[in-house]
Amino acid sequence: xxxxxxxxxxxxxxxxxxxxxxMGTAFGGLIASMVNDIIMPVVGKITGGVDFSNMFxxxxxxxDQFPSLKAAKDAGxxxxxxxxxxxxxxxxxxxxxxxxxxxxxxxxxxxxxxPAAAPAPPRSETLLEEIRDLLKKPA
Numbered sequence: 001x002x003x004x005x006x007x008x009x010x011x012x013x014x015x016x017x018x019x020x021x022x023m024g025t026a027f028g029g030l031i032a033s034m035v036n037d038i039i040m041p042v043v044g045k046i047t048g049g050v051d052f053s054n055m056f057x058x059x060x061x062x063x064d065q066f067p068s069l070k071a072a073k074d075a076g077x078x079x080x081x082x083x084x085x086x087x088x089x090x091x092x093x094x095x096x097x098x099x100x101x102x103x104x105x106x107x108x109x110x111x112x113x114x115p116a117a118a119p120a121p122p123r124s125e126t127l128l129e130e131i132r133d134l135l136k137k138p139a
Contacts, residue, residue, distance in 0.1 A: 028095070035091050055083025 008014060036053070044050050056069045059078040066072035072079050121129075 028091075031091055031095050031098070035087060035094060039090065039094075040087065052083040052086045055086070056081045 040052060044052070054069050056072060057080040058064060058066060058072060059080055060072075064072075064075070064077055066075065066077060069079065069081060069083070
């Protein structure tokens with residue numbers, strides 16, 4: 001098992017995976033900023049100033065009213081944060097779309113590999129075919 005792991009790590013798969021994870025993390029932060037700082041304010045303006053990140057249901061009871069999610073969390077109230085979920089769904093949709101476009105662009109730039117020519121048959125097979133053809137000829 002140790003040998004298999006060493007072979008796996010030496011092939012470069014581990015390095016490729018690490019680079020992918022690091023790039024994915026950085027890309028996730030970039031998309032989160034784009035959604036929170038650019039897209040959601042526009043959506044909020046279109047919907048009349050609605051801030052999804054501040055939408056929640058107070059599960060502590062109707063007697064406790066909080067003006068914002070932060071105030072509810074500071075008070076230790078149990079909340080159902082559906083606005084944050086909406087933000088994450090939008091983040092996911094944008095990331096999925098961007099990844100689709102990147103992969104589509106990469107596939108367009110990739111040159112198709114021509115089919116490999118069939119290897120020449122071994123010399124013994126060629127000689128046997130010649131002998132067969134000579135035996136088929138009428139005498």
